[in-house]
Amino acid sequence: MSLPYPTIEHALAVVEREARALPSATSPYVCQYCYGSKGAGHNQCYGCHCLLKSGATESLLKRVVPVSIAEAPGAWYSRMASYKGGVPENSYLLAAALFAAISAWREDIELALSGAIDAVCITPSTKGTPMREQRLAGVVRLVERFLPPVEPLLTAVDGKVKPRNSIDATLFHGTRAEIDGKRILLVEDTWVTGAAAMSAAMTLLNGGAKEVLVMPIARRVETASVLNVHGTGYQEALEAASWRASSLAWPK
Secondary structure (H helix, E strand, O other): OOOOOOOHHHHHHHHHHHOEOOOOOOOOOEOOOOOOEOOOOOOOOHHHHHHHHOOOOHHHHOOEOOOOEEEEOOHHHHHHHHHHHOOHHHHHHHHHHHHHHHHHHHHHHHHHOOOOOOEEEEOOOOOOOOHHHOHHHHHHHOOHHHOOOEOOOEEEOOOOOOOOOOOOOOOEEEOHHHHOOOEEEEEEEEEOOOHHHHHHHHHHHHOOOOEEEEEEEEEEEEHHHHHHHHOOHHHHHHHOOEOOHHHOOOOO
16 A cells, blocks of 8 residues: 555554544443444434434444544544545545554454455445545555455435435445445445445445445544533543554454
């Protein structure tokens, strides 16, 4: 992987400094699906609750594996928010985090998919940007040495509005002949409500994909909102672990 740093270790040192590790899903304040914040008396966070109500399956949500947590405001969140603006350094750092996760979790990913990755896809932009020009595709291409090439398995349907808290399997279009029977790694940059990524995953499954694993590079967490709604429990769970490339633990 070519990076604007002396070594991959230098790039990962930046990620380790800025990103948060996933909190333990055994905490009563952590959603077992997306690792966001939930109330101690609830089964999942509000976002995942809405996704389940709108058609997401529990088995699919269990195949959501974020690489990191991005607190907003925060340095790692800023990387996520600005990499599409054409700042090469930020794209390379996202790629470094993805590289670390793929390297650490290869066997676990293949177990979750019941076999080797057949294809890699991204959640497409809903703004009509061609796949080859989408920044997230560029991030994934930086680690193509370790993955199958990014394939344009999905395209956004013109005129469709991206949902915020619900699944819309008609948001994207896929060709069955290109999807059928494949084990697909679906990469997302930032999980906020998960609606777009889950809509994309459902389109892949409806198109005949054998398995889909959803890997957001970061799960965004709004710090002030979490503290206001759920108190300090989630923040304490978040601070109990550090993001380290050498010891990334498969969260599922």
